[in-house]
Amino acid sequence: MVKNDTKTQDYDIEVMEELEANPVGKRKQFLNRKGELTEPRKVHMAKDEFKVYRDRWLEETKDVLDVIKNKAGIIFFNPYRHAGSYYGLVQSLFLLGANSWHDDKAVRGMVEQVMMSIKDSKGAFVWYKFAHRVPRSESLMAKDLRGRIHQNLRVLQRLGGRTPYGYKLKQLLTCIDIRPGVNGSWEYRLNTEHSSESEVIPFYDPGIGERRGRKKRLPLRGEAVVRDIVIGEVSQAGEKVV
DSSP: OEEOOGGGSOBOHHHHHHHHHSOTTSSOOEEOTTSOEEOOOOOSOOGGGHHHHHHHHHHHTTTSOHHHHHHHOSSOOOOSOTTSHHHHHHHHHHHHHTTSOEEHHHHHHHHHHHHTTOBOTTSOBHHHHHHTOOOOTTOOSOOSHHHHHHHHHHHTTOOSBTOOTTHHHHHTTOEEEEEEOSTTOEEEEEEOOOSSGGGOOOOBOOOSSGGGTSOOOOOOOOSOOOTTOEESOOOSGGGOOO
16 A cells, blocks of 8 residues: 655644744753653754754765765755764765665665764764663664664654754755665665655555565566655554564
8 A cells, every 4th residue: 555654744834933942941841752741842954054054064074085975966965963872873874875776785884984983072983882881661663783773774764743853954955765685685775865844755665575475476666666655554552662
């Protein structure tokens, strides 16, 4: 069955306005996915932040080859916190080559390389925190490293609701695409080839195989994808980051 993915629904305008109007600690609380009242997190860039984030990223990538930068285009930069996992994941897809598909083995290797080059405020390499983090007890998915990478990239496809963690990418006309690979693997792509925000709709194909309890089929290999739909449904439990 082909359905629109709930991840691509609109960002909650009321939440966005509250984030813009008030600082941390003084924001109105909203019900989260667990039904708890919490203060919303800012997951988009304000107009005055674009230049700050871009200048920071250009300094961080001053030694990256131009051929790699050119693949991503002049609009793209990595808008996430430097010592965070989202930064490491997006940066890995950027370094592997934007607008091309990469299998999860290559992505995993690059994620480790990138995160082993970054230290947090305590001087620890962020890779160890990411790779060896103990999953939350209530989480039903992404309990190993491969699953954690996949699940975090799925979260970066989220553009709607009150926690659209991929919205910063959308503001840069960019998104993460995901499709099945061979032998039960996954393939990922940093897609920067959009001309407007309205075109930014992440592509996701969960596949039909043993993980879904259905008859296995050959994976999608063609480059052509449907940009206005996402295949399959995603459980709410599966959207939790671990």
